[in-house]
């Protein structure tokens with residue numbers, strides 16, 4: 385039997401992609417903001433409901449260069465340790481210091497009520513994560529940012545296409561980063577973008593992703609190379625044609641998981657909000673050993689022995705990584721620590737069979753009873 389993986393990349397029919405890349409063969413224009421790049425840019429702006437967008441080779445470089453473009457110099461950025469390595473690394477690679485804020489017990493996003501206590505005269509920005517597509521408390525974060533004059537950059541890697549009360553989630557804060565990595569809800573193979581309003585930020589991003597080049601004879605920024613190429617953009621154009629159906633299929637999978645697992649003692653499911661249009665990016669399950677009768681690790685191992693691969697997402701916390709743990713203690717973020725030891729994301733992708741969802745849930749219930 386084939387393994388069921390935790391995710392499976394969405395892809396168009398091969399013929400559709402071939403049609404999309406045919407003009408690239410004819411023009412020999414492979415990268416550097418070509419026609420496909422411009423076309424995708426416009427389409428994504430529409431789809432995400434944002435005013436400005438800048439495409440990148442991947443989400444991480446988008447985030448890293450966005451922090452650089454915002455010119456943060458005082459040093460401290462309040463962020464969450466309950467995230468992918470990228471978020472914390474983007475801060476540190478800009479010579480800024482992450483200050484870790486704990487998360488909320490119910491939706492795992494940064495606990496906005498704990499931000500103010502972490503603000504110092506060196507704080508310059510807040511970098512929260514819409515983790516699993518769960519929207520942060522954007523209003524409260526905005527209020528705090530205004531009060532202390534802080535920038536807000538959202539890691540919206542998980543939140544592609546989501547809307548809050550009809551507003552695209554990329555509209556909040558000074559900037560938001562979406563990832564188009566192969567494992568995400570929407571992919572351009574690898575890729576990402578920054579959404580923002582301020583046009584001057586757009587100019588800086590455009591230069592920083594292209595070596596800091598202003599024009600043929602002047603280079604005024606210490607840039608990197610993080611441009612999205614034409615093949616990535618073509619994949620993005622194809623995948624965007626099918627995104628609504630993909631999300632609809634994911635919804636069916638999530639609903640089936642919820643039907644099977646809702647109300648089981650010792651299992652806590654991701655909270656849902658009726659003011660957010662979800663993209664059904666992940667299906668995290670929190671196991672309370674006492675009530676459920678098994679630990680997260682036992683569930684993970686049992687599923688694995690049955691050829692079902694899950695992910696301890698996010699474990700370990702970034703503030704416990706080898707490269708950071710001498711400077712930080714996970715005890716400062718106790719809820720994040722507790723959640724990271726108990727949470728498991730189950731397989732979820734558009735083409736996951738509902739019968740497989742049932743089987744996965746049956747296996748989970750078997751571990752619990754033992």
Ligand SMILES: *Cc1c(COP(=O)(O)O)cnc(C)c1O
Nearest residue numbers: 442443444468470541563564565
């Ligand atoms: C995937 C991801 C990123 C990085 O995006 P890439 O496109 O893979 O570089 C950053 N933050 C979070 C939370 C992610 O899940």
